[in-house]
Amino acid sequence: xxxxHDVSRYAIRQHRLGxxxxxxxxxxxxxxxxxxxxxxxxLSARLxxxxxxxxxxxxxxxxxxxxRHFQRHELIDLYHRRWAVETIxxxxxxxxxIQNLRSLTPRGIHKEVHAQLLLSNxxxxxxxxxxxxxxxxxxxxxxxxxxxxxxxxLPLLATGTPTTHADVHRHLLRQxxxxxxxxxxxxxxxxxxxxxxxxxxxxxxxxxxxLVAR
Numbered sequence: 001x002x003x004x005h006d007v008s009r010y011a012i013r014q015h016r017l018g019x020x021x022x023x024x025x026x027x028x029x030x031x032x033x034x035x036x037x038x039x040x041x042x043l044s045a046r047l048x049x050x051x052x053x054x055x056x057x058x059x060x061x062x063x064x065x066x067x068r069h070f071q072r073h074e075l076i077d078l079y080h081r082r083w084a085v086e087t088i089x090x091x092x093x094x095x096x097x098i099q100n101l102r103s104l105t106p107r108g109i110h111k112e113v114h115a116q117l118l119l120s121n122x123x124x125x126x127x128x129x130x131x132x133x134x135x136x137x138x139x140x141x142x143x144x145x146x147x148x149x150x151x152x153x154l155p156l157l158a159t160g161t162p163t164t165h166a167d168v169h170r171h172l173l174r175q176x177x178x179x180x181x182x183x184x185x186x187x188x189x190x191x192x193x194x195x196x197x198x199x200x201x202x203x204x205x206x207x208x209x210x211l212v213a214r
Contacts, residue, residue, distance in 0.1 A: 008059040017067045020049040091143045130176040145179035
């Protein structure tokens with residue numbers, strides 16, 4: 001998980017694991033332990049400090065403490081892949097419209113959710129097949145475009161012959177390959193007060209997430 005700089009200051013550094021990474025311990029406050037029964041009085045973790053170009057320093061806290069088995073750059077890259085996971089959630093919500101369930105019973109809702117997730121997996125399967133013929137990964141293609149292509153092909157699949165099915169399958173793969181998505185770039189959309197230093201009070205300041213070149 002990513003933690004603010006203020007929280008990182010509460011970590012008690014036991015020893016250094018490498019450049020800008022430490023084995024640390026935390027002591028949860030009595031109030032935190034009372035809200036979370038069973039929480040131990042001491043937590044051990046690995047703290048990593050890193051900085052992306054033009055962004056302020058960031059801190060990662062992880063329970064994967066062995067630096068030989070879990071290398072620093074791999075953990076940083078893994079954290080930033082979360083965007084792809086959030087994109088899949090968005091596809092379920094908007095592409096499959098899984099937010100609008102029409103059943104009136106728990107059993108019916110379970111059936112709807114399972115049917116939608118099955119459809120998602122089948123579309124992803126086709127995207128994986130399409131990726132094998134290229135140098136891309138399956139997530140390099142548009143899920144929504146692939147879903148629309150599958151929906152358009154359903155009438156042909158329902159009435160066609162095995163030869164037609166093979167032709168439709170090849171055509172689907174070509175359509176999916178023709179619908180790549182742009183990899184998420186570095187955050188470049190302007191936001192209010194994006195480049196301003198924020199006053200946190202008591203003489204403390206916080207740098208903006210994205211540092212503006214002067």
